[in-house]
Amino acid sequence: MEEIYHPPVLLKESIEMLKAKEGGIFVDATLGGGGHTEAILKANPENRVIAIDRDEEAIERAIRRLEPFGDRVSIYHANFSQIGEVLEAEGVSEVNGVLFDLGVSHFHLRGERGFTVWKEQPLDMRMDRRQKLTAKEVVNELSERELADIIFKYGEERFARKIAREIVRRRKVKPIETTTELAKIVEEVIPKKLWAGRKKHPAIKTFQAIRIFVNKEFDEIEKGIPAAAEFIKPGGRLAVITFHSLEDRLVKNILRNLEGFRVITKKPIEPTPEEVKQNPAARSAKLRVAEREV
Ligand SMILES: C[S@@+](CC[C@H](N)C(=O)[O-])C[C@H]1O[C@@H](n2cnc3c(N)ncnc32)[C@H](O)[C@@H]1O
Structure with a gap:
């Protein structure tokens, strides 16, 4: 049976902003269905992706999807605030870019963990069921x-x-x-x-x-983005997709205050009307990007 994946939001825009075509090592801090990871791997045959997710079920599905890429991709079940430990385990000290595509995935909303008001389910809402x-x-x-x-x-x-x-x-x-x-x-x-x-x-x-x-989402963002920034090479980029105004405000402030970085999206990048038409869930997405100064 063909799997239905989370439709990746602002896909072309994030691949472009990460300069993924130029080749290198990238971190996908929120693997989810693996759509962004797959696009990074396809952007250049030399690319490697280190991917993180706190949801074991998301990881299981993504492993199947990403199998054709072999050892060009490594997947970790962790919180993205643990990016330092993950990169240490990989023996990687510098990366070309890190992507955060925040929030819940399509699977969470369609699943049975009580993420949505529209379905009768037990009140759970954990992204990581070990919690x-x-x-x-x-x-x-x-x-x-x-x-x-x-x-x-x-x-x-x-x-x-x-x-x-x-x-x-x-x-x-x-x-x-x-x-x-x-x-x-x-x-x-x-x-x-x-x-x-x-x-x-x-x-x-x-x-x-x-x-x-x-899910302590804001603690994770407050720790995870600065922790990721430490590993970005000069000229490398941090790209963050948010889905609601509170999250966006928080990310905007964190990026603005990162030492040695320049925010390159004066205004956040938003989905085109065509993308929103195809995927209404993308309508509130905003992409902000910061680059490490050379
Ligand atoms: C919007 S989805 C990502 C979708 C993905 N970009 C794709 O193309 O399929 C967000 C994912 O991030 C994960 N996540 C959210 N917060 C996290 C955190 N603090 N640490 C690790 N994973 C997290 C969620 O479990 C979810 O699978």
Whole structure:
């Protein structure tokens, strides 16, 4: 059976920005379905890719896809904040470019780990299933104050306090077990006139916030990008694709403050209307790139 892969976002643009045609060693810090890795390997027959993902299932699928490239690709089950250890294990001290394609993949959204408001599933949201903390624990065990802060900080949800209060009231009666239960609570709190008839589910921001917290996504970005920067050769590039405004703001600031780097995307690169038409999930993607000064 043919596998359906995560459609890689801003593919041509990221390969170009990484100067992958010129040849060298590249790190794909977020392997996912392997679409970007495959394109880097195809861009030049001399290219090598060291790829990282924290999701074992993603890795299993990508291994099958990347088999034809043999030892030109090495794959690690790790967090990208561990890039230093990964490169040490590979015996590599300098790379030509590193790509981060942040967030969840198509597989996560189509899978069964409760990443989406649209399907009834257990509240899990872990990208790495070796991790203990799940969304169910976050929703059922954190204090009202902690929940409100998370939903506000990582979801920019103005009804965060009310949502947290209602979650705590409900869970006293019965633990909140599924995505649908959580989504309904949020639906009841946010005034209907603000979401009725729109495509976006009112619980999307709350789900985003809990997912970011469960996976410590911002800690990973704050550690991973500067750690990757240390290994980039003069003239080499760091390319980061983000999917929502909070993530983009964070990345923009990190890149701007990297010593010895120059941000070469004054404005982030966005997908063309054709790409969005073919892959609506790409619509909010932004690519930012920094280059190590020579
Ligand atoms: C948007 S997908 C990448 C898709 C990939 N570029 C492709 O073409 O198929 C993001 C991937 O990064 C992984 N990921 C997210 N945060 C991570 C982290 N901190 N460390 C390692 N992998 C991470 C996720 O498990 C997911 O598979």
